[in-house]
Amino acid sequence: MTFEYYGTFLCIWQVFTMFGFSRRIRGMKTQWEGRICEIVGELQAEGLIPVFVVPEILVEWTRDERHGEYATNAALVLAKLAHTSPMELANLISGKLSSFEGAVVEVAAPGYINMTLTLDAMTSVVGEVISRGGGYGDNTLGNGTTVNNEFISANPTGPMHLGNGRGGFYGDALSNVLRKVGFTVTSEYYVNDAGEQVMKLGHSVFRDGESVYAGGYIEEIREALSIGDEPDADDARVREVGTKAAAFVLEEYIKKTLDSKMKISFDSFISERKDIVENGFPDRAILTMKDKGLAFEQDGALWLRTTDFGDDKDRVLVKSDGTQTYFATDCGYLLSKIERGSSRLILTLGADHHGYVSRIRAAAKSLGFTGRFDIFILQMVRLVKDGQEVRMSKRAGNVVTIDELVELVGHDVARFFFLMLSLDTHMNFDLGLAEERSEKNPVYYVQYAHARLSSILRKAEEAGLTYDNADMSLLTHPKERGLCRELMSFPELCVEVAETGSVHKLPQYAIRLSDRLHSFYADCRVIDSEHPELSGSRLALVSAIRIVLAETLRLIGVSAPEKM
RNA sequence: GCGCUUGUAGCUCAGUGGAUAGAGCGUUUGGUUGCGGUCCAAAAGGUCGCAGGUCCGAUUCCUGCCAAGCGCACCA
Numbered sequence: 001m002t003f004e005y006y007g008t009f010l011c012i013w014q015v016f017t018m019f020g021f022s023r024r025i026r027g028m029k030t031q032w033e034g035r036i037c038e039i040v041g042e043l044q045a046e047g048l049i050p051v052f053v054v055p056e057i058l059v060e061w062t063r064d065e066r067h068g069e070y071a072t073n074a075a076l077v078l079a080k081l082a083h084t085s086p087m088e089l090a091n092l093i094s095g096k097l098s099s100f101e102g103a104v105v106e107v108a109a110p111g112y113i114n115m116t117l118t119l120d121a122m123t124s125v126v127g128e129v130i131s132r133g134g135g136y137g138d139n140t141l142g143n144g145t146t147v148n149n150e151f152i153s154a155n156p157t158g159p160m161h162l163g164n165g166r167g168g169f170y171g172d173a174l175s176n177v178l179r180k181v182g183f184t185v186t187s188e189y190y191v192n193d194a195g196e197q198v199m200k201l202g203h204s205v206f207r208d209g210e211s212v213y214a215g216g217y218i219e220e221i222r223e224a225l226s227i228g229d230e231p232d233a234d235d236a237r238v239r240e241v242g243t244k245a246a247a248f249v250l251e252e253y254i255k256k257t258l259d260s261k262m263k264i265s266f267d268s269f270i271s272e273r274k275d276i277v278e279n280g281f282p283d284r285a286i287l288t289m290k291d292k293g294l295a296f297e298q299d300g301a302l303w304l305r306t307t308d309f310g311d312d313k314d315r316v317l318v319k320s321d322g323t324q325t326y327f328a329t330d331c332g333y334l335l336s337k338i339e340r341g342s343s344r345l346i347l348t349l350g351a352d353h354h355g356y357v358s359r360i361r362a363a364a365k366s367l368g369f370t371g372r373f374d375i376f377i378l379q380m381v382r383l384v385k386d387g388q389e390v391r392m393s394k395r396a397g398n399v400v401t402i403d404e405l406v407e408l409v410g411h412d413v414a415r416f417f418f419l420m421l422s423l424d425t426h427m428n429f430d431l432g433l434a435e436e437r438s439e440k441n442p443v444y445y446v447q448y449a450h451a452r453l454s455s456i457l458r459k460a461e462e463a464g465l466t467y468d469n470a471d472m473s474l475l476t477h478p479k480e481r482g483l484c485r486e487l488m489s490f491p492e493l494c495v496e497v498a499e500t501g502s503v504h505k506l507p508q509y510a511i512r513l514s515d516r517l518h519s520f521y522a523d524c525r526v527i528d529s530e531h532p533e534l535s536g537s538r539l540a541l542v543s544a545i546r547i548v549l550a551e552t553l554r555l556i557g558v559s560a561p562e563k564m
Numbered sequence: 565g566c567g568c569u570u571g572u573a574g575c576u577c578a579g580u581g582g583a584u585a586g587a588g589c590g591u592u593u594g595g596u597u598g599c600g601g602u603c604c605a606a607a608a609g610g611u612c613g614c615a616g617g618u619c620c621g622a623u624u625c626c627u628g629c630c631a632a633g634c635g636c637a638c639c640a
Contacts, residue, residue: 063579063583064583067583071583073582076620076621079620080620086620108583109583110582112583155640192640195639197640200640299638301638302638303638312566312567312636313636315638316637317638319638321638323638325638326639326640350634351634351635352635354568354569354634354635355567355635355636356635377568377569379633379634420578421576421577422577424569424570425569425570425578426569426634427576428575428576433589440588440589441588442587442588444602445588445603447602448602451602452599452602455600456599458599459600460599463599505578508578508579508587511588515587518603518604519604521599521600521603521604522595522596522603523604525599526599535599542599564600
């Protein structure tokens, strides 16, 4: 067995990544990873280092621009295996890497290999962005896979509150990003218009002894449906009125808030009562589970063996009195999603529902779903006023609604504010600071950047300046380089968000890009008739930044104003 | 008691198995007679909850503990 054979053999993992999934996404980084892997093989073949199995080598964006664009810690990882010091190994590798096109390679203590792109490699992104426009960053990663993205699904028992806002904006933005990278997405809202909460709503409308919901909207429902107190109403009557009230809440509160306040458009509203229960989905789900031997009877009830799939305990589908549990209905709803051809499921839930995660996963598997199923949990929004927590309760009628929030701070601020934080953050929303915050919110910073970019382009057009044949080699200023760097990372960012659900990285990106733009603007004059060529190059850069910033804001769902 | 999430600057929050841990707000100090000052530059401010472990290297991974939020029904 020759050294050469070994070197080739050991780099087989690289062959997969070169031609597979990650090549499209990682692009240039993957090419370097492949080259470095080859070099290690060559060094082994030449007898300069011993033969060993090469672990995965990663090339990453540097955190600090002074270290160039890309860096690898390969030498640090491999030094021990190579029986040499990281610095020596780094020098060996970089000696062979230095001839690689498009970058200057340097070694830095304690053993990093840094790669600095040439000016051409760096600025070529400007032309790419301009030619692709808003399509820059589009991807075929999803390959048309159908995704069912369910979010909000607030009960139709009252107006939506702040927590619904967080999940709503999140789900909406996630759908946008998934579509951008090639998925076919259905944004779906599940309407819980059957079961116990409808009865509770009915009682509340009658204001009888079992009333649980309060607040002005109950009065509005009574007025709209012409209903007064009916203390002696029977269950059928309560259900009838509750059902009507739920339909009213859905149309008059929830859908109107979605359209006019939240600017979210759903592709489908699925009614628990009409679409799921009346179509017999729960019954069929139960039959399927029985057929598979996953359901069993005990103590007169029918159970699903969810513990087979990692749940803490088994769950009841049919109670000993013969009625189905809410979990059975959920199984029916899952079956409907599966039968509608969803290859991938996404569900966003509030932290108060995190206990359902394992049983829902178990149910999906029990029904034969084998695709990817992401369940995102968003932590509670804590409302603070004057330094003190405000307890919200739909039942007590003291919730802060989305309508109120949007009326107070505006849609863009509300949306950006929710989306810029990770879902895992236990969010403090200070109502007392809401108005003041609206003046200091980063969304204005970002929108101002977009308005400034638009203004520059307008002025340039008035001055008769163009950038049609701009010479990008004139973009030599460090601030220009930094902007190109951000533009280059945008496609990877879209993929990362779609893959991991980390939507909050988009607002952060928008802030970072705006930051660099403002800084560039302070140092570099764009419109300068004394230097028309440099002007043209910078106008091209400005145009590219505007395209990417506008696209980022579109994904987030925030407007990109031309003027403010 | 068990489970999930969180603990990073005065406050609200990013971030990471590596090179000096970041941003906004607040505080302090400069800049701009402007291609939009809703801007830019700089300073101050940190035991990355505590303690062990793995590693060449841990704020990041593992374990335990402390604290906070949320869950733990033949309810929905």
